[in-house]
Amino acid sequence: MSTEKHCGYVALVGRPNVGKSTLLNRLLGQKISITSRKPQTTRHRLLGIKTVDHHQIIYVDTPGLHQHKLNAMNRYLNRAAMNSMEGVDVIVWLVEVLAWTEEDNYVLKVLEHIQVPVILAINKVDKLKDKTLLLPYLQEIANKRLVVDVFPISARKGNNLVELEGKIINLLPINNPVFPAEQITDRSxxxxxxxxxxxxxxxxxxxxxxxxxxxxxxxxxxxxxxxxxxxxxxxxxxxxxxxxxxxxxxxxxxxxxxxxxxxxxxxxxxxxxxxxxxxxxxxxxxxxxxxxxxxxxxxxxx
Incomplete structure (x- = not known):
């Protein structure tokens, strides 16, 4: 059994209200990021730290990327989201199943300049009534950008998150943990x-x-x-x-x-x-x- 320790930073990226904070809370097994049905609930960069076995995943929850920078707050949110992608090892790009928007196009444009591995996560598949529509949608979105893997998930119910996290760990560099094993966030x-x-x-x-x-x-x-x-x-x-x-x-x-x-x-x-x-x-x-x-x-x- 390998004793290599994987540790690195993983940015959760997507348009507003696509489920990034819900996903973070579900992956950590406890709530550190607030959620609501309203866009732009997340305003600050926040780390969620998960230490499992000898691996440590440092998730970066980001505000939703949006193309309309109407005021100083909107501009701050976009800066926070953009800066949170700097220096990470992996990006998990969240989109909503059968709900591609202009905001998703903006995120796609931002990701054109990203060099690190990108995992595509299609969220809210638990709400999809006609499952035959899923595979064509997965293929359609995956064709928009080169990604290392695609996972249909439900952040709310936890569907397919073990598999997603396994892929993330495999992509992280071999490093010792950055934070103590018991620490779950960088915020007070x-x-x-x-x-x-x-x-x-x-x-x-x-x-x-x-x-x-x-x-x-x-x-x-x-x-x-x-x-x-x-x-x-x-x-x-x-x-x-x-x-x-x-x-x-x-x-x-x-x-x-x-x-x-x-x-x-x-x-x-x-x-x-x-x-x-x-x-x-x-x-x-x-x-x-x-x-x-x-x-x-x-x-x-x-």
Missing amino acids: ERFLAAELIREKLIRRLGAELPYRLTVQIEHFANQDHFTHISAIIWVERPGQKVIVIGKQGSVLKAVGEEARKDIETMIAGKVFLQLWVKVKEKWCDDENALRQLGYSNDDLTK
Whole structure:
């Protein structure tokens, strides 16, 4: 039996809302990346570290690549996605079964300049009712770019992920692990808490508002057997603040309860969570405001 240790970086790449974060969470066996049905949920580069046997796979979850750079936030998301592909050993390119879009064409164009091995993963095959359509679609997409292998998968149900991961390991260089075996991400509990709060907001609110809000942790400390967390939810307009708070504070209360439960699961302890909503006009299209709220070029190289 070979004792060679494989270790390397694997970028999960694709258009918005194709299932990258769901795939990462499923591969790791626990949740570190927030998910929703709304595009552009993922905003930051995030590492998911999986050590199995003597191999270590360092997954890089990326924001979805999109061709419309409408404001500073959109431009930041594209920079984050593009920079996350630099220096990786393998790329897993996700597309959705029978749902090729113009955004997928943009990703394909970006991948023209990529030299590392690319694995094509066709996601959401569990939703395909007519299975006879799968093989022609696989062939059609695989003909668009040279790939080392093609896997029909379901990130949600875990279908075919053992085979996908086996292929990934075979493509990784022979190296010693970079991170301790017990480490699962490069992000702090403080960062993950802010993301969990934002996830609950995205899932509860309407189609447009989630892109106009962000979460900033002001206080995160252990005291009296509790983790005390205070966070600000930033929006762009007073009317948005009213929506986030809800009638008699109902929305904010529900978001706080849902987020608190998830954070308690994450840290395996009791949490006291306080949320405030504040207005910072046009923060989504203000480079300085983005940096102040944690969306910076420094973040892209961590």
